[in-house]
Amino acid sequence: MAIANDFRRSELVAGLVRSINQHATREARFMEFCGGHTVAILKNGIRQLLPPAIALTSGPGCPVCVTDNADLDKAIALARLPNLIMASFGDMLRVPGSSSSLQEARAAGSDIRIVYSPLDALELARTNPQKSVVFLAVGFETTAPGVAASVLQAKKEGLKNYYILSLHKLCPPITKVLLDSGEINIHGLICPGHVSAIIGSNPWQFIARDYGIPCVVSGFEPLDILQCVDMLTQQVARKEAKVEIAYKRSVTPQGNLTAIKIMEQVFQPAPSCWRGVGKVADSGLVLKPEFKDFDAELNFDFDPGPTKTQKGCICGDILRGVKTPQECKLFRKVCTPMSPVGPCMVSSEGSCAAYYHYGEEDVR
C-alpha cells in the first residue's frame, strides 16, 4: 500500500492536473487501449479531474472480451471431454459462449480448475498423470511468455499430458486495424503498460510515424495515467507525434528481451478472430510445429457446435471504441454482472463491468 499511496499523492495529482489544463488548448480524444486502464480511470474518477476538452475512450484491450464466441465454444467443448482437466484464469469461467459457458460446463460435471498462472496448470499435469490437462491460454503479449515457459518446461520434463489451447492475441496488429477502419477518431493512444513491459515501446512507433498519432505508454496508478494524459496533451498542443513512456519503472523501448525470446521460440504469429472485428492476419499466436504435441486443438477430437452471437449485445462496437457501454440498450437493464449477456460485463477488465461498478453518473 505504501507504493500505491505514493502514486496517489494529492499534491502530485494537482500539479499534473494543472499542467493538463494549461496545455489542453484543443479538443482531443485519447484511447486507452487497455481494459486495466479503463478500470483504473473509472475506479479513480480520473475523468472528473480532466478539462472538458480532453475525452477518454476505451479500446479493445481486454483479452477475455476480445475472445471470439467460436474460440470460447472450443474451450467449452474441450472441457466437456472425459478424463480432462481444463485449467483457466477465473475471469473466463462466466463468459457466455454461443450457448453455454465454462461455468455451466463445470456445473454439469466438467473438471475445470481456476489457476493463477500457467505454472499452476503444469503442476496439475504433474499431479494428475492419468488425466489430460489443458491450459486455456487467453491473453496478450503479457501472458504469452509465461505460457511459452510452461510449454518449454513440460517438454523438458517429458510431460505427455499437458496441452494449451492458444487463444493469444497481439496488440499492435489490432490497433492498426482499428486505425485503418476510419471508425475511430483519436488524437492520442494510451498504450498498454503490461503489454509494453514485454514488447517495449518500439512496436508502437508505426502509429506515431504512419498515422501521426501521439503514443504514450502508461502504468496503472492514477498518477501514471495523469502523467500519460499530460504527455499526450502536450504532444497535441505542440502538434507532435512520438512514442513516449510514462511508465519507465517497468517499460523500456526494447522490452523484455528474455521474454520475447521465449515467446518467439515457442509461438509463431497466426490469424486470429477478434470479437467485433473478425479475423485479423498475424494477430494471434499458435504453437510452432515442433511443439505440436502440446497443442490441444491438434490433439483432441471435439465439436464446438455452431457459433451464435448474442442478440442486441454491442460488445464488438465497444471493443472497437465506436460505442460506450451506456449506449447499449441492454446495459444495466438486461445485461448486468449477475447475468451478463456479453463478455465486457463479465471480465474484471471489461468496459461494461467497469462502467457498471464504478459509473460516474449521479455521484458527485
Place this chain on the structure above:
Amino acid sequence: MSDKVLLAHGSGGKLAHEIIHNNFLSALDNPILNQLDDSAIINAEGKLAFTTDSYVVQPIFFPGGDIGKLAICGTVNDLAMVGAKPLYLSLAFIIEEGLPIKDLRKIIASIKETADEAGVIIVTGDTKVVNRGSADRLFINTAGIGIIPPGVNISGHNAQPGDAVIINGTIGDHGIAVLSQREGLGFTTKLESDCSPLNGLVAEMLEVSNAIRCLRDPTRGGLASTLNELAEQSGVSIRIEEDKIPVREEVGSACEMLGLDPLHVANEGKLVAIVDAEDAEAIVARMQKNQYGRDAAIIGEVQEEHPGRVVMKTRLGTSRIVDMLVGEPLPRIC
C-alpha cells in the same frame, strides 16, 4: 482407537457415543448439554434473537483462527449485530471420513475457548460423518439464541441522513489471511484473520449511546456489500472517504497484486455501526479502548440523495460508486 474419524463414528452406535463423549462432551461440558436429551431445555426471558449460519472455510486451519473459532464468532456476531446478548449456541458437525481425530480435538478446543470468551454455552449438538468426497474435511453449522435488552432497537432499516458511519478496524484481514494459505496463490504474509467475537465490544458501545441505529458485520462481500445493504434497507445513500478507511499495508499490497478491492474482501471480526452523529466520537473513543476496536474510525456519513447508493470520495478527491461484490471471484473463505 482409530486416529481418524471413520464412517462408523456417525452410525449412532457405540463408536458414535465414543466420539461424542471423548471429544465433544468432555470439552464442552455444561449442565444443559450434559442432559443429552433430544432437545436442550433452557430458560430465557425477554425479546429473543435467533440466528444460524454454516461454515465451510477452506483450509480449516488458517492464520489467526480455524473453522471452529469462526463458527462461534460468526453466530455470536450475528446475534450481537441486533444488539442481543448471545447466550446459547447449537453446534452441528458434518465430517468427511478420514479427518484426523487430533484435528477434530483442536477445533473443539478452539470452539470451547472462543465460546468461553464470548460468554456463550453450547447447549445442543449433532455429528454426522459422510463418505470421502461428500464433504470437504469438515463443515460446521451453529445456531444461536440471544436476548435483546429492553430499549435496544437496532436494524438495517434505521439509518437516517446525517448519521455517522463507523468501522471498528482494518478491513480485509480475514479474506487475505485465508487466501494466502491457498495452494497456487503462493504468497506469504504474517497477516492473521481478524476472526473474533464482537459481543463485548457491542455491549460497551451500547453503554455509551442509545442512538446506535444499525450494526452489521461485513463478512462475505466485504465492507462494500454491507454498506450497500444498509443503504438499500434504510432508503438512504452512504458517502465514505477512502482516506479514512483503515487498511493494513499487507492487505492493500495483496489486493493490488491479486486485483481485489479491499472493500470487497471478507472480514470476520469487523462491524459497521451507523449512529447518531452527535454520539459518534464518544462511541469511537470507547471502541478504541476495546481490543477489537483499537483502530475504530468514523469513515463516512449517511445522506438523503440517491437512495440505495454508496459513493466514495477517493484519495484523488474524485468520487465513485462503490458497488456490491458480484459473484465469487475466488474460492470460499468463510
